């Protein structure tokens with residue numbers, strides 16, 4: 001099933017996530033990634049970026065249902081060919097192992113993933129499109145890793 | 159400066175609210191204290207909060223304006239939920255105001271605290287928790303704007319006790335805060351639709367509840383006569399056209415009329431206005447109107463292609479869309495013709511009339527409803543409970559005007575009819591209001607007789623007393639080998655005595671010859687009256703389509 005990404009501008013108030021999420025849960029649609037942050041539009045609004053898998057008809061239905069919410073001010077659908085889509089990952093290292101660093105550096109050079117930070121001996125931060133991040137995480141040696149935290153995606157239209 | 163309670167009342171008054179329905183308790187006492195001195199708002203004290211919601215809903219349905227229900231926090235508020243959900247399913251502009259524990263106690267499991275904010279999210283158009291009295295005027299005004307705009311729906315306001323007593327520090331302003339997300343009418347689509355309709359040979363108009371809500375009955379009739387095309391309705395659309403009009407075929411669906419269901423199935427162009435293609439209306443969605451190009455007109459984009467795929471959809475207010483369609487078709491020289499389709503429609507009406515109830519003993523329920531048609535006048539109002547009683551009403555009662563028949567369509571809430579009747583009678587005191595009830599449904603809200611009697615809001619309750627949860631029994635008979643599992647209600651309940659205990663009149667009717675007289679006595683008395691019609695206990699509602707069946711394959 002195709003993957004959909006919606007960027008929503010919502011009223012920044014308690015319960016707004018519940019309103020948005022319940023639209024999906026009531027129709028048994030799983031939100032695969034979601035992130036929220038303040039929006040630049042005004043102090044009173046926030047931006048939610050969420051992605052889910054659905055057939056096109058269901059996706060249209062979800063969009064229409066979201067548009068009915070009073071707290072949702074704007075909905076933009078983002079497509080991978082005309083949007084910058086990023087996920088941030090923090091990889092926590094086991095026993096200060098640094099062996100993995102070279103490996104990740106190599107993998108990032110071959111992809112669109114950026115090594116954004118290295119906290120010496122403790123953690124590596126990378127950022128990039130989710131699929132390419134998946135690729136990197138599949139290739140690094142798990143024995144050097146204790147924990148991996150992924151941010152959900154943020155995205156904007158080009 | 160005003161207190162929170164004063165702000166609430168000021169906004170209600172500025173919005174033209176004359177009547178509210180409710181029942182007080184600890185967390186809403188400051189507002190009730192303010193109501194005590196308020197002379198321009200009538201408060202109807204109910205006996206159960208669910209009835210306050212249904213009554214406000216009934217009030218809203220007959221007026222088109224908002225209906226207001228008030229309850230206390232915790233159990234008072236949760237008692238409203240069924241009523242709010244009923245209003246939501248039928249797009250009724252209900253404003254529900256509940257008390258809440260003081261702001262500093264919220265979330266600490268204080269006495270009579272319930273998380274209404276979360277509980278109502280899925281059953282309201284929008285909801286608010288007021289934490290600052292300075293926000294109250296804006297929130298109250300928004301609540302009205304939201305409830306009434308676009309596709310209407312209930313709005314809930316949770317009002318902590320301390321917010322009711324605190325004084326505002328800012329001057330309150332009264333204005334419209336929310337204008338709704340108004341769709342822009344697509345003229346291109348109007349033209350496309352008009353061309354499909356004008357080229358159709360067998361057009362049918364399907365009028366849903368949206369026609370009633372948008373007050374577009376006149377446009378429906380004009381369009382029907384212009385084409386010409388027969389008009390069928392959904393349950394919520396009943397009243398969209400006078401059922402005495404020669405183009406009216408009645409309701410479609412599981413318990414629709416044969417002419418209506420056949421016309422939809424034979425149609426090559428179905429103009430569906432303000433309806434959501436509920437499964438009870440469409441039966442098997444794959445075969446529903448399968449020969450027709452479906453043009454779906456609705457103000458809510460999420461209804462488009464939700465249940466039935468349309469060939470063309472027009473998003474907008476039904477009245478404006480219909481006006482534009484009519485204008486376009488008139489100016490492009492559409493000629494009214496006596497088409498073969500009209501001959502077929504007349505044939506359908508002639509060949510498939512409803513089963514004629516005979517004057518037998520015991521009474522056949524449809525006879526009661528048939529007789530009501532000549533007793534009630536065009537402005538009188540019928541509300542129903544749920545079950546067989548409701549479907550007999552839908553089949554046999556022929557409304558002449560919109561907003562004169564009230565059903566709990568989307569939820570099918572037993573107990574809706576009596577409180578909704580009370581709400582309707584409050585709004586339209588000059589109309590006779592009759593609740594067509596099953597004995598099972600009536601008992602769910604029978605205590606509201608007290609509300610009706612004590613507040614002098616006389617309504618007539620016509621109980622189709624079959625001593626069964628009849629509709630469930632009918633399904634057990636047809637689909638569960640007559641295994642009547644817990645549907646017999648016993649026969650000890652004496653509805654005449656029950657009525658009298660509440661100070662209402664009770665009339666028992668066992669013979670066909672007494673039906674008319676009972677209604678006339680009840681209506682003339684000007685008192686709340688319960689008529690207990692002892693009827694054929696195992697009478698079934700026919701015609702009927704099996705659940706999920708094709709709607710022209712009807713039993714009975």
Ligand SMILES: Cc1ncc(C[n+]2csc(CCOP(=O)(O)OP(=O)(O)O)c2C)c(N)n1
Nearest residue numbers: 545546547570572596597598599627628629
């Ligand atoms: C609150 C509620 N509970 C249960 C039902 C399920 N139900 C639908 S019809 C029906 C029977 C109604 O019996 P009655 O009111 O006596 O009317 P009748 O069908 O006999 O006319 C029931 C139990 C319902 N619709 N609403």
